[in-house]
Amino acid sequence: MRTAVLVEPTEFELQDRGRPTPGPEDVLVAIRDVGICGSDVHYYEHGRIGDYVVEEPLVLGHESAGEVVEVGENVTGLEPGDRVALEPGVPCRRCAHCKRGEYHLCESVEFMATPPHDGAFAEYVSWPADFAYELPGTVSTVEGALCEPLSVGIHAARRGNVGTGDTVLVTGAGPIGLLAAEAARAAGATDVLITDIVPEKLEFARERGVDRAINIAETDLETAVDEYTDGVGADVVVEASGAEASIRSTLDGVRRGGTVVLVGLSDEAAVPLDVLDVIDNEIDVHGSFRYANTYPAAIDLLADDVVDVEGLVDFRSPLSDVDDAFERAMEPTVIKGMISVDDA
Ligand SMILES: NC(=O)C1=CN([C@@H]2O[C@H](COP(=O)(O)OP(=O)(O)OC[C@H]3O[C@@H](n4cnc5c(N)ncnc54)[C@H](O)[C@@H]3O)[C@@H](O)[C@H]2O)C=CC1
Numbered sequence: 001m002r003t004a005v006l007v008e009p010t011e012f013e014l015q016d017r018g019r020p021t022p023g024p025e026d027v028l029v030a031i032r033d034v035g036i037c038g039s040d041v042h043y044y045e046h047g048r049i050g051d052y053v054v055e056e057p058l059v060l061g062h063e064s065a066g067e068v069v070e071v072g073e074n075v076t077g078l079e080p081g082d083r084v085a086l087e088p089g090v091p092c093r094r095c096a097h098c099k100r101g102e103y104h105l106c107e108s109v110e111f112m113a114t115p116p117h118d119g120a121f122a123e124y125v126s127w128p129a130d131f132a133y134e135l136p137g138t139v140s141t142v143e144g145a146l147c148e149p150l151s152v153g154i155h156a157a158r159r160g161n162v163g164t165g166d167t168v169l170v171t172g173a174g175p176i177g178l179l180a181a182e183a184a185r186a187a188g189a190t191d192v193l194i195t196d197i198v199p200e201k202l203e204f205a206r207e208r209g210v211d212r213a214i215n216i217a218e219t220d221l222e223t224a225v226d227e228y229t230d231g232v233g234a235d236v237v238v239e240a241s242g243a244e245a246s247i248r249s250t251l252d253g254v255r256r257g258g259t260v261v262l263v264g265l266s267d268e269a270a271v272p273l274d275v276l277d278v279i280d281n282e283i284d285v286h287g288s289f290r291y292a293n294t295y296p297a298a299i300d301l302l303a304d305d306v307v308d309v310e311g312l313v314d315f316r317s318p319l320s321d322v323d324d325a326f327e328r329a330m331e332p333t334v335i336k337g338m339i340s341v342d343d344a
Pocket residue numbers: 037038152171172173174175176177195196197198201216240241242243245246262263264265266288289290291
């Protein structure tokens with residue numbers, strides 16, 4: 001099967017690899033669509049993300065969906081011909097975190113396209129059937145693949161306990177910020193504000209329906225949020241840029257007694273936050289890492305047309321053009337590039 005393998009930073013090789021054989025609990029999936037995530041681009045450019053280092057050739061891509069072509073002998077509920085979204089992180093299912101339902105925190109999770117685990121830029125992937133979610137007829141495999149970043153947004157909204165009537169400020173209008181904003185809206189937020197420093201991103205966010213798009217390169221965050229909220233501040237701030245300045249400024253946007261959800265991964269592990277501000281104003285600061293139990297909700301939001309993920313897609317490239325696709329994905333105004341594996 002054709003497989004795009006990152007052999008060196010900025011160098012993919014199209015290899016012919018053996019088609020995997022599904023184990024008794026697995027499904028063999030003919031991959032149709034795979035999103036290019038910022039983390040894929042980071043591995044492509046730098047060969048590492050923090051402590052995760054690409055030491056052996058690695059197959060990237062963890063936002064994927066396709067068609068079941070074979071099922072293991074113990075699999076029930078899925079059959080050849082079903083279209084599925086693949087949840088990329090498979091936990092041990094036995095540890096305390098798994099038992100509590102927070103399986104994304106499992107220390108033994110094997111996550112696609114995170115060294116040493118291969119991802120989905122390949123014609124076939126064998127995957128545990130309980131992490132393959134059937135897509136209804138109205139949900140495309142492009143949408144199925146983008147259940148992954150949508151899940152990050154849903155989890156962030158859940159971590160912020162976003163509720164009906166809330167005002168939510170999202171910082172950073174990349175795919176994660178946009179989908180966090182839309183997940184917040186779906187959770188009941190009536191006012192959604194977003195920041196960025198790239199005018200095209202802000203214009204796009206406006207077109208997708210945010211109530212206020214703030215260019216933080218030109219406008220003071222606290223003034224803009226105060227103006228919108230009559231000096232109260234946002235109930236929930238979801239930080240989705242990873243920029244240090246933005247992480248620090250979350251406390252300027254949140255109301256007293258509100259919640260800050262940190263999603264964006266800073267290049268620096270230590271970012272100063274004013275803890276006296278956190279204490280005095282009783283701010284809840286929550287980390288948000290990947291997601292658990294979100295795929296069914298993501299699929300429902302797509303099936304009910306509550307969230308439009310296809311509108312985020314700037315281009316779709318065949319697997320054979322993976323190098324070019326990654327170069328395009330690095331352009332600052334691009335939101336989402338996709339690889340169409342079956343178009344190669
Ligand atoms: N915690 C988690 O589970 C996950 C975290 N991430 C992280 O979330 C962040 C967002 O991911 P993507 O949307 O894919 O990244 P992205 O790079 O496409 O988007 C980030 C956006 O933030 C904007 N930005 C930069 N500086 C800013 C500032 N000072 N204020 C406001 N906006 C600013 C950029 O212009 C860009 O539009 C990244 O740091 C990524 O690593 C991504 C997936 C999962």
